[in-house]
Amino acid sequence: MSEPGFFAEVVEWFGDPAHWQGSSGIPARLVEHLILSAIPLVIAAAIALPAAMYVGHTRRFELAIVTIANIGRAIPSYALLVIMVILTGLGNEPIIVALTLLAIPPILTNGYVAIQSVDADTIEAARGMGLTGRQVLLGIELPLGAPLIVAGLRIAALQIVATAGLAALVAGGGLGRFIVDGLAVRNFPQVFSGAVLVALLAGLTDGAFTLLQRWATPRHGVRRPSRGLPAEQPPVPIVRPAL
Amino acid sequence: MTERPFIDWEWVGGHLDLIGQRLAQHVWLTVLAVGIGLLIALPISVYVQRRRRLYPVAAGFSGTLYTIPSIAFMGLLIPFTGLSTTTALVPLISYTLLIFVRNIVTGLDGVPEDTREAALGMGYSVRQLRWRVEIPLALPAIVAGLRLATVSTIGLVTITALIGKGGVGYLLLAGFRNLLPRTTAVTIGAVLSVAMAILADVGLLRLQRALAPWTRHVRSRTIG
Numbered sequence: 001m002s003e004p005g006f007f008a009e010v011v012e013w014f015g016d017p018a019h020w021q022g023s024s025g026i027p028a029r030l031v032e033h034l035i036l037s038a039i040p041l042v043i044a045a046a047i048a049l050p051a052a053m054y055v056g057h058t059r060r061f062e063l064a065i066v067t068i069a070n071i072g073r074a075i076p077s078y079a080l081l082v083i084m085v086i087l088t089g090l091g092n093e094p095i096i097v098a099l100t101l102l103a104i105p106p107i108l109t110n111g112y113v114a115i116q117s118v119d120a121d122t123i124e125a126a127r128g129m130g131l132t133g134r135q136v137l138l139g140i141e142l143p144l145g146a147p148l149i150v151a152g153l154r155i156a157a158l159q160i161v162a163t164a165g166l167a168a169l170v171a172g173g174g175l176g177r178f179i180v181d182g183l184a185v186r187n188f189p190q191v192f193s194g195a196v197l198v199a200l201l202a203g204l205t206d207g208a209f210t211l212l213q214r215w216a217t218p219r220h221g222v223r224r225p226s227r228g229l230p231a232e233q234p235p236v237p238i239v240r241p242a243l
Numbered sequence: 244m245t246e247r248p249f250i251d252w253e254w255v256g257g258h259l260d261l262i263g264q265r266l267a268q269h270v271w272l273t274v275l276a277v278g279i280g281l282l283i284a285l286p287i288s289v290y291v292q293r294r295r296r297l298y299p300v301a302a303g304f305s306g307t308l309y310t311i312p313s314i315a316f317m318g319l320l321i322p323f324t325g326l327s328t329t330t331a332l333v334p335l336i337s338y339t340l341l342i343f344v345r346n347i348v349t350g351l352d353g354v355p356e357d358t359r360e361a362a363l364g365m366g367y368s369v370r371q372l373r374w375r376v377e378i379p380l381a382l383p384a385i386v387a388g389l390r391l392a393t394v395s396t397i398g399l400v401t402i403t404a405l406i407g408k409g410g411v412g413y414l415l416l417a418g419f420r421n422l423l424p425r426t427t428a429v430t431i432g433a434v435l436s437v438a439m440a441i442l443a444d445v446g447l448l449r450l451q452r453a454l455a456p457w458t459r460h461v462r463s464r465t466i467g
Contacts, residue, residue, distance in 0.1 A: 006322055074440040076398035079433040082415045086429055162312030166402065169314075170419060179318040183405070188322040195318025199311050206310045 009189035010196075024177070026197065032173035033201060036164040039096050041157050044103035049149070052108050056115025056145070057137045065112045072105030077163045085170040095172045099163055103156035110152025114145030146216040154209035161205050165198045175201065251427040262414070266435060269410020272400045273439075276332055277393050280339030288347035289373065298348065305340035313338075313402050321406065331403035338399060339392040346391070350384025351377055383455035390447035397440045401432070411435045 013019060020026055055061050077098075084098040118141045126140050142149075168176035178194025181187075247254075255262070284305075291297040311319075316334035324330045354377050362376045378385075401412025409416060411432045418428030 165314045195315040198315035
């Protein structure tokens with residue numbers, strides 16, 4: 001389907017000043033995509049992190065975490081997006097709600113595993129030294145669990161950025177528009193260019209969270225969770241692929 | 244448009260063949276993607292499990308593929324492979340690789356050194372050791388990976404509706420665009436997709452337990 005000049009057409013598409021201005025230009029679509037991604041991530045973290053810390057620390061309602069993780073895995077993100085838009089109408093709000101719901105399970109699961117898997121001896125030692133439950137949570141469990149917590153945020157962020165690309169399929173904005181609109185008029189250079197933009201944004205998101213994860217890892221390598229865990233519960237639980 | 248019930252059962256009854264076809268397409272795409280993914284990942288995993296320096300390469304490469312959003316992945320392929328099954332399958336297969344490589348390597352890592360030595364002491368060749376000892380012992384972990392890969396692929400197949408595939412995802416897309424009775428098609432599409440995921444999950448969990456009788460009495464907890 002592609003001709004020799006295909007990549008030249010892609011370069012031309014990116015070079016066209018018309019694609020860089022107005023409400024359907026690259027910068028505007030990028031901003032839309034970022035807004036559609038950032039808001040759900042913040043809301044989902046605000047809901048899921050405290051819940052994960054509570055469950056991980058007190059070991060109560062553990063079954064609820066497993067259940068939410070499994071439900072989250074079974075519902076396709078695309079279906080959730082379509083259902084939300086149909087139930088509540090077109091616009092950004094239903095998309096943001098759907099993306100928030102998608103982001104909660106990975107943050108919750110990883111946060112819970114992060115807190116819950118902190119070495120029991122360490123916690124006992126801390127308690128023996130007279131630390132209160134609150135001090136144990138904030139001073140021991142949270143810093144030691146930080147890398148896994150960030151891993152959960154990373155999975156959630158990637159999933160949101162990817163699924164925000166599908167917003168165009170439910171009449172929303174974002175960079176996915178270039179792909180969906182290009183496909184509708186068989187403008188393949190545009191489809192390809194849009195795909196490059198979405199993939200780049202996902203790659204940058206991944207890179208940013210990788211740095212954050214490195215930064216959050218305690219310096220004197222206290223915990224190396226990559227050994228001895230059953231395969232079913234990988235060190236960094238994969239909840240779902242980036243969509 | 245006249246007022247339709249939320250779920251128009253009459254329409255469903257008259258379009259069972261359409262729904263059945265999409266369901267079959269969904270299962271077929273899932274089986275192909277997961278099957279090909281496993282066929283690619285198994286030799287790679289067995290190889291890098293032994294040559295440890297290469298493991299980060301395999302994990303890094305499959306991890307990179309994993310971060311490409313599916314709509315972008317398909318968008319990158321469309322100019323070359325068109326609106327074909329290949330365009331749908333390549334991303335789906337790619338996403339299973341990371342899951343398989345991780346689980347297979349973890350499973351092989353879990354084979355106790357003593358067991359290996361005992362087998363070698365009994366005169367097993369390296370090849371026999373691999374196929375008769377290591378892989379059977381790693382099977383539960385491999386099936387755990389198969390389970391994860393299958394469930395996530397079932398969800399991802401819906402997105403290939405973008406290029407006219409999609410399995411029951413077509414019902415979501417066409418329903419949204421009012422090409423089919425909207426609420427009916429979307430509900431049926433979503434319910435069928437979730438039902439397939441649950442069935443696959445439960446079925447493969449049983450297989451996993453059957454393959455690892457020694458874990459049967461351990462209360463298994465599934466996260467991730």
